[in-house]
Amino acid sequence: CAGSTFIAGADISEFGKPPRGPDFNAVLNSIEAAAKPVVAAIHGTALGGGLETALVCHYRIAVPSAKLGVPEVKLGLLPGAGGTQRLPRVVGVEAAATMTSTGDPLPASKAKELGLVDELAGEDSLAADAIVFARAKIADGPRPTRERPVFGDVALIEQLKTANAKRWRGFEAPYANLACVEAATRLPFEEGLAFEREQFMKLMFGSQSAAQRHIFFAERQAAKIDGLPKDTQLREIKKVGVIGAGTMGGGISMNFLQKGIPVTIAEMQQDALDRGTGVIRKNYEASAAKGRFKPEQVEQMMSILTPTLNLDDLADCDLIIEAVYENMDVKKDIFAKLDKIAKPGAILASNTSYLDIDEIATATSRPGDVLGMHFFSPANVMKLLEVVRGEKTAPDALATAMAIGKKIGKVAVVAGVCDGFIGNRMLKPRQVEAMNLLMEGATPQQIDKVHVEFGMPMGPFQMSDLAGVDIGWHRDPTRIESIRDALAAVGRWGQKTGKGFYDYDEKRNPSPSAEVAEIIEDFRSRSNKAKREISDQEIIERTLYPMVNEGALILSEGKAQRASDIDVVWIYGYGWPVYRGGPMFWAGLEGTDKIVAALEKHGFAVA
Known part of the structure; x- marks a missing residue:
C-alpha cells in the first residue's frame, strides 16, 4: 500500500480549534453504512482516529508489523469518534477498557488474537492479500460494528481501576475512558456516542489535557538547540568511556550497552570495579527474569563492557563521561588526565549535578570538547538528561550530546552553567522553604502530604530520606x-x-x-x-511558588532556552505531575499576579 502508514491519528495541534468540514463522525458513519463490504488494509500504524476509521470498516486485514491503538489518554483525552463504543463490540469489555485507559498500542498478532484484526497479510503483499480477502467477504456482506453486541464482564473495569490506582492518581482521562466503555455495556449505541462526546469535550477543554498536550510538544521542542548552525555535523560516537563504577556510572553504562554501544568503565580499585560490573549484570539478569531481555541479550551486552583500572584504556573512546563524587578538585584532576589521554575530537563530559562546567573545562586544553551530561538516578531508568553547555562548548559537541541522549532513550534538555543547572537550582528554594516551615510549626508529614496531594511522587522530606x-x-x-x-x-x-x-x-x-x-x-x-498554625495553601505558596520564581530567573539569565524546557526537566527528572504541565505551565494556570502577590507577602524578591 502507498505511504508509510495507514492513519497515524489526528493532528494534535488542531485540538481545541474550531472544527472544519467534512465532519469526521459523518464520514465514519457513511463508511460503516456502506452497502458493500469495506475492508481496512492496515500497515504501519492505525492509531487514534486511524483505528476509529478501521473500526467502522466491516473487516480488517493487517501486516504483522502493524501497530493498532488508541493513545488519546496519554494526551488527557479519549477516542472521540466512537472508539469507546465500537471497541467493546469488537474486542470485548476487558480489552477495550485496557486499550483506552492505558493508551498502549497492540502488535498486529495480538490484535488478531483479540479479533480486532480478521486476517494477517504478508509483510510485502498487503494490497494483493487485501483484495483476495475482500473478494472472499463479498458473500458475507457488510458487518456494521454498531450492530454487533458488546461482550465481556463489566466487573473487569473496576478491577482495572484497582490495579492502576497508584499509576492513575490525580488523572482524569483514564477514568473518563473507562466510564465510556462502561456506558457501551448499558446504553444503546447512539446514546453511548452522545455520552462519549460529552466526556470528550469535558476533557478537551479541561486543564489536564491542555497540560498533557503542552508536554507532548514541549518534549519535541526541547530537542532543538537555539542558534545551532544548520550545517552542524554530528561527531561519530562508536565507543563510550565511563569513569566511576558506582551507582551512577553503572547506570549510565547500561544505557549505552542496551543500544549496542561498547563501553569501557574505569575505576581506581579492583573491588569497586568488580562490584560495579556485578551490579550491572545483576540488574540485567533481573530484567531478563521479567521478560524484558533474553538471556543471550544479557550476555551480548556484558560482552561489550570492558572494565579497567587504567584511564589510558579510554584513549580510543569517542565520548568519555566522568561520574565520580562531587568534588571540584577531583574532577579537574580527572579532566587534566583525560586531556592527555583522550583522542582528538573526543567529547569529555561530566555527570556533575551542580558544579561549574566552565571551571572543569579550564583543566583541559580543549574546552570546546567539554560539557555536562547530568543523568538522573537511577540513570538506567530516569528519562531526563540535562546537557550543560559551557561558555566554550563547541556547537557540534553540544549537538552530538543531545543526539546521543535521544539515541539511548533520554529526553535531553540544554541547560546553561549555573549552580544546579535547571532542575536542582529550582529544587533548592523548595527545600530551603520546607525547612523554614518546619521551624515555624509545620510538620514533615503535613508538608509532604501537601506535595503528594498536589501530584508529586513524594514530598521534600520523603525525598531527603530517600537521597x-x-x-x-x-x-x-x-x-x-x-x-x-x-x-x-x-x-x-x-x-x-x-x-x-x-x-x-x-x-x-x-x-x-x-x-x-x-x-x-x-x-x-x-x-x-x-x-504557629500553617495552612496547606501557605505551604504551596512558600515551596512551589519560589520554584516558579527561580524558573523565571533561569530564563532571564538565559540558562534555559525556553519555559517549556523547564517544564520538561521537572516532568521527567523530578516527577512533577504531567497533568499539571510542569511548573512554568502551572504558573500560567495559577496566574502570575496571584503568584507575585503571594511571593511579596512572604518576603521573596520577585524575579
Missing part, C-alpha cells in the same frame, strides 16, 4: 546548625539507616517519629522561633 539526610553533612556531631545537622548527628540518615525525618519498618514504610518531633521542637525553641 540521604547526611548528604553534604560536615560530619561533626557537635556542630548543630540546622535540623538536618541534628538528625544526622544522631544517626537519622534516612531510609538507609531505617530512620530519617520518618521512622521506617523493614519494608521501608514510613511513620511519624516522636524523636524527630522532639528534635524539631528543641531546635525551634533554641532558635527562639514561635510555633
Whole structure:
C-alpha cells in the first residue's frame, strides 16, 4: 500500500480549534453504512482516529508489523469518534477498557488474537492479500460494528481501576475512558456516542489535557538547540568511556550497552570495579527474569563492557563521561588526565549535578570538547538528561550530546552553567522553604502530604530520606546548625539507616517519629522561633511558588532556552505531575499576579 502508514491519528495541534468540514463522525458513519463490504488494509500504524476509521470498516486485514491503538489518554483525552463504543463490540469489555485507559498500542498478532484484526497479510503483499480477502467477504456482506453486541464482564473495569490506582492518581482521562466503555455495556449505541462526546469535550477543554498536550510538544521542542548552525555535523560516537563504577556510572553504562554501544568503565580499585560490573549484570539478569531481555541479550551486552583500572584504556573512546563524587578538585584532576589521554575530537563530559562546567573545562586544553551530561538516578531508568553547555562548548559537541541522549532513550534538555543547572537550582528554594516551615510549626508529614496531594511522587522530606539526610553533612556531631545537622548527628540518615525525618519498618514504610518531633521542637525553641498554625495553601505558596520564581530567573539569565524546557526537566527528572504541565505551565494556570502577590507577602524578591 502507498505511504508509510495507514492513519497515524489526528493532528494534535488542531485540538481545541474550531472544527472544519467534512465532519469526521459523518464520514465514519457513511463508511460503516456502506452497502458493500469495506475492508481496512492496515500497515504501519492505525492509531487514534486511524483505528476509529478501521473500526467502522466491516473487516480488517493487517501486516504483522502493524501497530493498532488508541493513545488519546496519554494526551488527557479519549477516542472521540466512537472508539469507546465500537471497541467493546469488537474486542470485548476487558480489552477495550485496557486499550483506552492505558493508551498502549497492540502488535498486529495480538490484535488478531483479540479479533480486532480478521486476517494477517504478508509483510510485502498487503494490497494483493487485501483484495483476495475482500473478494472472499463479498458473500458475507457488510458487518456494521454498531450492530454487533458488546461482550465481556463489566466487573473487569473496576478491577482495572484497582490495579492502576497508584499509576492513575490525580488523572482524569483514564477514568473518563473507562466510564465510556462502561456506558457501551448499558446504553444503546447512539446514546453511548452522545455520552462519549460529552466526556470528550469535558476533557478537551479541561486543564489536564491542555497540560498533557503542552508536554507532548514541549518534549519535541526541547530537542532543538537555539542558534545551532544548520550545517552542524554530528561527531561519530562508536565507543563510550565511563569513569566511576558506582551507582551512577553503572547506570549510565547500561544505557549505552542496551543500544549496542561498547563501553569501557574505569575505576581506581579492583573491588569497586568488580562490584560495579556485578551490579550491572545483576540488574540485567533481573530484567531478563521479567521478560524484558533474553538471556543471550544479557550476555551480548556484558560482552561489550570492558572494565579497567587504567584511564589510558579510554584513549580510543569517542565520548568519555566522568561520574565520580562531587568534588571540584577531583574532577579537574580527572579532566587534566583525560586531556592527555583522550583522542582528538573526543567529547569529555561530566555527570556533575551542580558544579561549574566552565571551571572543569579550564583543566583541559580543549574546552570546546567539554560539557555536562547530568543523568538522573537511577540513570538506567530516569528519562531526563540535562546537557550543560559551557561558555566554550563547541556547537557540534553540544549537538552530538543531545543526539546521543535521544539515541539511548533520554529526553535531553540544554541547560546553561549555573549552580544546579535547571532542575536542582529550582529544587533548592523548595527545600530551603520546607525547612523554614518546619521551624515555624509545620510538620514533615503535613508538608509532604501537601506535595503528594498536589501530584508529586513524594514530598521534600520523603525525598531527603530517600537521597540521604547526611548528604553534604560536615560530619561533626557537635556542630548543630540546622535540623538536618541534628538528625544526622544522631544517626537519622534516612531510609538507609531505617530512620530519617520518618521512622521506617523493614519494608521501608514510613511513620511519624516522636524523636524527630522532639528534635524539631528543641531546635525551634533554641532558635527562639514561635510555633504557629500553617495552612496547606501557605505551604504551596512558600515551596512551589519560589520554584516558579527561580524558573523565571533561569530564563532571564538565559540558562534555559525556553519555559517549556523547564517544564520538561521537572516532568521527567523530578516527577512533577504531567497533568499539571510542569511548573512554568502551572504558573500560567495559577496566574502570575496571584503568584507575585503571594511571593511579596512572604518576603521573596520577585524575579
